[in-house]
Amino acid sequence: MGKPLVVLAMKKNGKLRACVNYKALNKVTKKDRYPLPFCEEILQEVTRHDMYTFGGGYRGYYQMKIALEDQLKTTFTTPWGTFCYIVMPFNLCNVQGTFQRLMNKVFEPFLCIFLRVFIDNFGVYNDKASHLTKLEFVFQHLVVQE
Numbered sequence: 001m002g003k004p005l006v007v008l009a010m011k012k013n014g015k016l017r018a019c020v021n022y023k024a025l026n027k028v029t030k031k032d033r034y035p036l037p038f039c040e041e042i043l044q045e046v047t048r049h050d051m052y053t054f055g056g057g058y059r060g061y062y063q064m065k066i067a068l069e070d071q072l073k074t075t076f077t078t079p080w081g082t083f084c085y086i087v088m089p090f091n092l093c094n095v096q097g098t099f100q101r102l103m104n105k106v107f108e109p110f111l112c113i114f115l116r117v118f119i120d121n122f123g124v125y126n127d128k129a130s131h132l133t134k135l136e137f138v139f140q141h142l143v144v145q146e
Contacts, residue, residue, distance in 0.1 A: 005020070005021040005023075006018055006019070006020050006021075006076045006077065006078060007019045007021075008078065018076065018078060018083070020074075020076045020089065020091065021091070022074070022089070022091050022092055022093075025073055025074070025092070026091075026092065026093040029092070029093055029094060031093065031094065032094040032097040032098060033097065034097030034098070034100055034101050035097075035100075036096060036097070036100055036118070036119065037100075037116065037117070037118055039118060042116045042118055042123060045112075045116060045125070046116060046123045046125040048125075049125040049126055049127065050126070050127045050128045050131075051125065051126060051127065051128050051131035052123055052124065052125040052126075053123070053124045053125075053131070053135060054121060054122070054123045055121065055122050055123075055124070056120055056121045056122075057103070057120035057121070057122075060099060060119065060120030062087050062088065062089075062090075063087065064087060064088040064095075064098065064099060064102065065086060065087055065088075066085055066086060066087060066088060071084045071085065071086055072084055074089065074092075096119055099119055099120065100117070100118075100119055103117045103119070103120065103122070104117060106141075106142075107122065107138075107141075109141065110124075110134075110137065110138060110141070114126045114134045115134075115138060122138075124138055
């Protein structure tokens with residue numbers, strides 16, 4: 001496996017971002033074919049209800065830790081040293097499926113009852129009378145999961 005190509009880009013806040021091309025690593029990675037839901041299917045389910053609220057997971061899969069034994073596989077070199085990721089970078093081939101599986105597991109008690117998940121976004125839906133109660137369930141559940 002060759003060295004990954006690294007391009008440094010300036011972020012709006014003036015800090016540098018390392019953009020790493022993991023084509024070689026992705027090529028030898030066993031593919032996780034976990035299915036992502038269809039947006040149209042989610043929207044159809046959600047919009048049939050009186051109330052719905054959409055939320056997003058802050059920084060999504062950047063919160064997923066990489067197993068210590070796999071961190072070396074993400075190693076890249078810059079003029080300032082050699083680094084590796086300790087959390088999932090967005091350009092690994094299995095990130096979306098892995099994160100979708102995690103979110104489905106986290107929200108399992110509510111899935112397709114009054115909540116749908118698409119990667120790091122979720123929609124809570126139901127009638128007006130119980131909407132705030134359902135949102136409370138979801139937020140309390142997230143606090144317990146931390």
